[in-house]
Amino acid sequence: MEGISVLKKSSKAKKDDLYHVIHMIPFGDTPYVKAKHAQLVDKNPEIAIVYFWKAINVGDKVDSALKDMAVVMKQLNRTEEAIEAIKSFRGLCSKYSQDSLDNVLLNLYKKCGRVDEQIDLLKRKLRLIYQGDAFNGRTTKTARSHGKKFQVSIKQETARLLGNLGWAYMQKTNYMMAEVVFKKAQMIDADANKALNLALCLMRQSRYEEAYLVLEQVLQGKLQGSDEIKSQNRAEELLKSQNRAEELLVELNANLPQPKFMDDLGLDDDLVKGIDGLLNVWSPIRSRRLPIFEEIYSFRDQLTC
Numbered sequence: 001m002e003g004i005s006v007l008k009k010s011s012k013a014k015k016d017d018l019y020h021v022i023h024m025i026p027f028g029d030t031p032y033v034k035a036k037h038a039q040l041v042d043k044n045p046e047i048a049i050v051y052f053w054k055a056i057n058v059g060d061k062v063d064s065a066l067k068d069m070a071v072v073m074k075q076l077n078r079t080e081e082a083i084e085a086i087k088s089f090r091g092l093c094s095k096y097s098q099d100s101l102d103n104v105l106l107n108l109y110k111k112c113g114r115v116d117e118q119i120d121l122l123k124r125k126l127r128l129i130y131q132g133d134a135f136n137g138r139t140t141k142t143a144r145s146h147g148k149k150f151q152v153s154i155k156q157e158t159a160r161l162l163g164n165l166g167w168a169y170m171q172k173t174n175y176m177m178a179e180v181v182f183k184k185a186q187m188i189d190a191d192a193n194k195a196l197n198l199a200l201c202l203m204r205q206s207r208y209e210e211a212y213l214v215l216e217q218v219l220q221g222k223l224q225g226s227d228e229i230k231s232q233n234r235a236e237e238l239l240k241s242q243n244r245a246e247e248l249l250v251e252l253n254a255n256l257p258q259p260k261f262m263d264d265l266g267l268d269d270d271l272v273k274g275i276d277g278l279l280n281v282w283s284p285i286r287s288r289r290l291p292i293f294e295e296i297y298s299f300r301d302q303l304t305c
Contacts, residue, residue, distance in 0.1 A: 030055070030060045030061075031051045031052075031054035031055040031058060031060050031065075032051070032052070032055040032060045032061040032064065032065050034051045035048045035049075035050075035051030035052045035054075035055055035065065035068070035069075036048075036068070038051060039068070039072060045072045045075060045076055046076075048069075048072050049069055049072055049073065049076075052065045052066075052068060052069035052072070053069070056069070056089055056092070059092075062089070062092050062093055063093045063094055063096075063097035066085065066086060066089050066090065066092075066093060066101070067097070067100060067101060067104055069082070069085065070082040070083075070085060070086055070104050070105075070108065071104065073085070074107070074108060074111055079108050079111045079112045080112060082108050083105065083108050083109070083112075083114075086101055086104065086105050086108075087105075095136070096136060099125075099134070099135075099141070102121060102125060105121060106118060106121055106122070106164070109121070115168050115171045115172055118164075118168045119165065119168045119169070119172075122161055122164055122165040122168065123165070125161055126158070126161055126162070126165070129154060129157070129158055129161075134154060134157070135154060135157075139153065139154055140152060140153050140154070141157070155188060155189055156189050158185075158188055158189075159185045159186075159188040159189035159191075159194070160185075160189075162181050162182070162184055162185035162188070163181075163182065163185045163193070163194045163197065165181050166178045166179075166181035166182040166185060166194070166197060166198075166201070167197055169181060170197070170200070170201060170204075173204075175201050175204045175205050176205075178197075178201045179198065179201050179202065179205070182194055182197055182198040182201060183198065186198065190223055190224065191223055191224040191225045192218045192223045192224065192225035192226045192228065192231040192235075193225060193231065195214050195215075195217055195218055195223055196214075196215075196218060196231065196234050196235060196238060198214055199211045199214040199215045199218075199235075199238055200238060202214065203238070203241070203242055203245060206245075208242050208245065211238075211242060212239070212242065215235050215238055215239050215242075218231055218232070218235040219232070219235050219236070219239070
């Protein structure tokens with residue numbers, strides 16, 4: 001009988017383990033565990049937020065609780081509340097969680113259309129890279145997407161941040177700055193997505209021949225990600241819209257916002273000076289810096305001649 005009892009306990013323990021693995025819920029009975037149960041099993045986001053708050057207040061996995069709560073709030077369209085929560089309580093979190101909190105904050109800014117805050121935060125993250133303070137001093141970091149973990153290098157992260165910065169400038173109709181940033185991102189780590197954004201940026205400036213050359217790189221499969229159906233479809237759609245745009249050039253010029261001049265680019269001198277000297281030499285040494293915006297001054301000089 002004792003052997004049967006042990007087997008039953010062992011079987012129950014295995015079922016409990018499987019339950020936690022399937023639902024990705026940690027073990028225990030703490031406020032954070034209850035929050036994750038409400039979020040992932042009961043599908044009750046309002047109750048989950050209550051327990052996330054409790055977890056933060058009692059110091060139970062504060063890093064994860066704050067980030068997860070903000071994600072749930074975003075799903076409930078409580079974006080502004082989520083932004084204020086991160087700003088107010090991120091000081092309770094470890095330095096190792098600050099980068100992931102910034103990423104959540106960027107998504108929240110996008111959700112509610114706070115473009116200026118996006119730009120400021122992206123520039124701050126770029127500063128951390130050229131100062132050698134990104135990735136907590138390491139040359140790579142572990143990222144997660146769709147449940148899978150993978151390694152991201154500083155080079156890849158810089159290009160990703162620049163791509164996002166370029167898109168933010170696009171939302172501000174600051175096409176000249178967006179173009180500079182997209183081109184820098186492509187010089188560092190080229191891919192189809194950033195190329196398509198650059199093509200759109202050039203089209204917004206009625207520079208259709210240049211846009212066509214960029215689209216051609218994607219359509220001919222010359223860039224990373226060009227073989228994806230999504231990239232091919234978007235390239236074809238942009239090409240069609242470009243053909244229509246060329247036929248209706250006068251109307252487009254009348255309706256599209258005009259690009260801003262370099263005096264209004266929005267990049268301060270400290271950032272421009274700070275990110276210089278390292279485009280050709282990508283080194284794992286922390287003290288090396290990245291030359292991302294070295295052409296901006298030449299653009300300014302041309303405009304002022």
